[in-house]
Amino acid sequence: MMQLSQNQTKRLTAVHGWGGVVLGLLLYVVVATGTVAVFGQEIAKWSAGASSSRGIDHPIDAIVRDLATKLPRFYLAETSIWENEAGELVAFFHSHVPKPETGENADFGTLFRIDPVSAVVLDRHEGFIWERPDTWETSALRHFLVELHVRLHLPDPWGLLATGILALLLMATALSGLLMHRHLIRDLFVAERSRARLVSARDRHLLASSWSLPFAVVLAFTGSFFSFASTVSLPILAQVAFGGDREAMMETLYEPAAPADDRPAVAADLDSILTRSTEATGGPPVFVSIHGFGRADARVSVWHAAGGGRMGFAHAVFDGADGRFLGVRPGIGISRSLGSDLNDLMWPLHVGDFAGLASKCLWGALGTTICFVILSGLRLWVRRREIDPAWRRFGRAVTTVGYGLPVALIGSACAAFLSATAGDPFFWTPVGFSVAALAGIALGAAVPENDRLALAFRRTLAWSCLLLPIVRMAGGGRSWAEALANGDAEVIAIDLLALATGGTLRLLVRRSPDRRDAAAQLPEPAE
């Protein structure tokens, strides 16, 4: 490893430690919710009682054509089509209209939810649809989780900037940890030394951080890219390279608009386009976008999930009037280059969605390891300063957030389940989270001794996990028999995971020496 002087090591230790102390708990919230959000699609199926693969796997041409004929031409400027986790077809016919509050252009139009088998319209909404997630999002729980991970529920752009700064912090702490490491290879196989509380904790922190280091860097790199690309980098690059003309930049980066021709034309058959697009790309079609439906200059873009040897999405483009295949485009630019390949890798590397459930499980496991690294690092920092009451209070805050966050997430899930049939889950899910979080904070304030507090939290978390599947079914969720009949293994898998976690925690609580005599434990010397 790099040879560092004593002063350099001291400065890196300060960056590593103080960076964690100041923002580590928020970073833990972002990483923990991101780890759960990796399974967003599975959680949507589990929580929303849904049973779809999300791929557009029904004929859609007749349905879309019929709806389009009933709408004014203004709404046909852009059409977005996808299938949600409930197996419903969603079609959003819209145009760009300045928002009264900001004056900025936003998507305004009509959104239909349709039963793809019977072609019956289940629901219809008008307006600035993206501001109303209840109109297009299947699972309130998934929406809440993703928003917490991406924006910490802060308004734009502050939420993205906050999570971007946290991603940079993760990068700085991971790389400063790497530079400080004197024996990286040896630490990959370090064995825990028992009977020495602090050394043992340090061993566990080193072991977990050594194995998860490359993943932490990848996660931090891709996460900060997603946070800063739209808020900082693209506006600056538009100013420098395109004189502030964002439209010109978008045309360069994405599909340039076809020469304008607003003469009416019979739209090409969408089912035929989807079949040919799937043949050309491999993966299932997940999103269709039509520019200028029913016009001579119409363009149809079809996005496909990973498949056919690709890690990321594929984007196939067709002429919307005569159905000609115009080619497979990269995510950025009109032909492949190193830059577009790099850009296309960012999403699958961030969410782990490139080799089905296996890659997601790996990402979930590594995300959990990073959560452990953050919390164990904070605990180490506190243990070395345990003599100071202020640091002991901070240690209780670490325990409160460490255990309180999963408890609060389970609270939000319970609220989503119980309000699914009788209330508005988009309102009650954050309320459930807040109530459970406040209860956790109250518990943290009420129990003055850290080991007893951890024990109380473990008990709470264990029972919360054990009760979760029961609450889900009580809220009208599908039984295991129904899930099996529909082929939805996710429902049973997540229930079993909750039960196994709850059972393991109960076992740990029973075996915990703290339980037998929490008060008898004396603080140990730091070094």
Next chain:
Amino acid sequence: MPTPTVTHRRNTGQPYAALASAIRKRPQVIRWILAGPGATTAAILTMAAMPAWLPRGAAGVDNIVYPLVLAPLIWTVAFLYAVVEPNLPRGVALIAGAVVANGLVTILAAGGAFTGSVR
């Protein structure tokens, strides 16, 4: 007695020596500024200047995509360099140099000086 050559060297080096000495007098504050606003400004301006000199690639987008994707890495390099650099005046000179050079290129590019090569 110093030789005339030595006196000459001392005179021309005096402002820099004074600056270096001022930097060395407040190492903690200067390092904070260098690793905080210094590294961030250098990273943002380096990213902003990149479309002016990077090749556009086969798809014509590489000069935009590279800075877009690499921005977090540029910040990380600048930040860690500011933390570990043992010679603080050299660190200040290097990061200030990056800020000035990339700032100039950015201003010229935003003003349309490289229109042909950027767009």
